Amino acid sequence: MKYFGTDGIRGKAFDFITVEMAYSVGRSLGLLEKNKVIVCRDTRASGLNIVKAIKRGVIDSGLDVLDIDILATPILAYMSLIHECYGVMITASHNPYTDNGIKIFNKGYKTTPEEEKVIEDVIDGVTELKKTNRGIELAYFNPLYTYGALYKNIQFKCNKKIVLDLANGAVIKSAKFILNQTCSNLEYVGDEPNGYNINENVGSTHIDKLRNYVLNNGYDIGISFDGDGDRVLVVDEEGTIIDGDLLIYIFACYLKEIGKLNNNLVVLTKMSNLGIIKALKEKGIETVQTDIGDKYVIKAMNELDATIGGENSGHIINKHLFVSGDGVLNAAFLLMILVEKNTTIKELIKDVSFYPDRLYNIKNIDKSLVNDKRIVQLVEKIKADLGEEGKVLVRPSGTEPMVRISASAKTKKQVDNIIKTIEDKFKEIIKEKE
Structure with a gap:
């Protein structure tokens, strides 16, 4: 059985991800990393015991472990990059609370098949680990201030009436921390996690809920994240849903204008609408389409030296900003573009005609x-x-x-x-x- 992949370990809470398995994951990292491991989780109740087991495994492997508690996946990816270590995220992303899973990053990037094989062999008992000196748990510090460095080039002040749907998930701290610094008129829904309501009728998988909220309450923009914060979808003041394809279109056109779109190229998936592909071509931007899955998008981006790519689900890799998908970072980038150009989303996508x-x-x-x-x-x-x-x-x-x-x-x-x-x-x- 394969435990790892694009979306990491995933299953029905402890029926699939046992405490013993989580412990083995932690222990296996001693074969890959000689420094430390950073651990993080979303708001699912099941995550706490999985984190505890992974931390025990990491310490028993001889490595030090830093637990940064509940934060979005992109923050963990960033921390693993700047600390040059592995990061373990406990999440099932946009799935319901009954699911949980594990995503592992190495210096900001998801693990390779070779690294996954090492971890799987420990889980399956193929590799026996020798006893070693125990590591320690490092003192907690708030990584949000460090993460904030990613926003140094996204400076703006926005007075639009905005509602954020936080999916009762992992962006509960970071979205407020970041966007409150730039937006003067914010409101929130899906910001009361209880361990069992992540993605429940909120978040990017329930975008119609946010659409109705925007229309019924007169908001200029609604922004919705998924449970672990690597996706973002948007609703404009007229209730138009701005999916990942449209966001990529907006970003690519802007990056081309400022001379930051490498090779005038965008990487999409085979699920992308033909209307986006044609609209980009009319702007002088070529597209490449991959199989569905962020690992295929990232692979193509690396091979073709592309600046931006992603999926219509809202998982967007914008290398102008960061090497990994980050919903809050991309949301801030969109708002900056709107403020800088003094325009609306409707105006930015006026040349796009979706195919049925x-x-x-x-x-x-x-x-x-x-x-x-x-x-x-x-x-x-x-x-x-x-x-x-x-x-x-x-x-x-x-x-x-x-x-x-x-x-x-x-x-x-x-x-x-x-x-x-x-x-x-x-x-x-x-x-x-x-």
């Missing part, structure tokens, strides 16, 4: 059917017929017995027909196998 698109899930299905030659051939034919005026993607879910079909085309009727055609082919194949 749709995501459809076929549940309780053998996921391996996506590799059936009849499905592959059908998808390739649809792609050829669409050319540059549409796209289709069929992929298995990473965690459920489900196949996801996404399609985009000039009209909604085309999109619906594409999805129905593919779904019918799956049904035909399943019927043959019965």
